[in-house]
Amino acid sequence: MKLRLSSAMWAILYLLVLLSLLTPLSAITLLVMIVPVAVLYASLRVNVFWLHIVPVLAILGILSGSLAPVTLILAGYFLIVGIVMGHLYKKRAPALQTIMYGMGTLLGLLLVLLAAGKFIFGFNLSDYVSDFVHQTFDPLLVVAEMSPMISSDQWNPDFIFALANQTVMMIPLGMAVSSFVLAVVTHAIVRPTLSSMGVAVPKLRAAHEWKLPRALIFYYFVVLIVDMVTYDQADGFWKMAAVNLLPLLQFCFIIQAIGFWFFIGHVKKWHRAISVLMAIVTVIFPPMRIIGIIDLAFPLREFITRPKR
16 A cells, blocks of 8 residues: 555656646756656556556646647656666666666667657757857857957857857767766665665665776777877867767766775775765866876775785
8 A cells, every 4th residue: 555655656746747847947857857757667567657657648748738749759758768777676787787778778769869850850959059059159249349358369250160069069978978967866866765665776886896997098098199189170070089088088087086085995994074075076176087097007906905014
């Protein structure tokens, strides 16, 4: 009875979250759009799950009116991701695997939606982003011409064009990062929720155990070389690859550095607050990622734990 009441509440919450797509609140609720589906799928049998979901989608379609096709497509998008993650939770798959599968599903479906949008409606994301940048910053050109406080040497049409071009090239990075954030937020909410409902879900590995593949060092230097070679290029495949891969690899090194600080704290018996503080400093001050690079390139952890003679 308790589980039935709980699942009914999650179904109602799912409906409210979906209805928020019709309001400005969707900018916030998108972060938790997958959560109700993942919870329901992981805690219910498949047939019971659909008994909760189908009425919610039907009500959404009725209340959305003329916007029903758009809201139902978005609902289906997040529904599939929620089912994938919920299935992995039900199988008790490792937490990182669940997050990566969730991220991959989000990214893959987004590419499918963009391809369908271009084929059916002629929507081009690159043109949309470029137009948005121009509409946002073009008025500053007028202000720069009228105000001596703003340097017209910097704010000129060439600069706006370069900014728009750079933004368009970084679209893949934005898609990957947003998918990762959505998957992480979903896991951060769903795992403790399922645990409170009596559904065992694996945790992420402790921070002091975080260690990425050493091959990232090789990839990083290859991307650095590509970035230097294509530095003066405005566009092109290799330029786009460098622009998107370099920040992702640097983020990986930040994660590695955070794991290193927690590792030292674990070995040296530091107060946890010290490790947390060092992690915050590493995130705020990106050059600290050099710690992660060194930790990957050299056996620092083995050196720290090696018995002293």
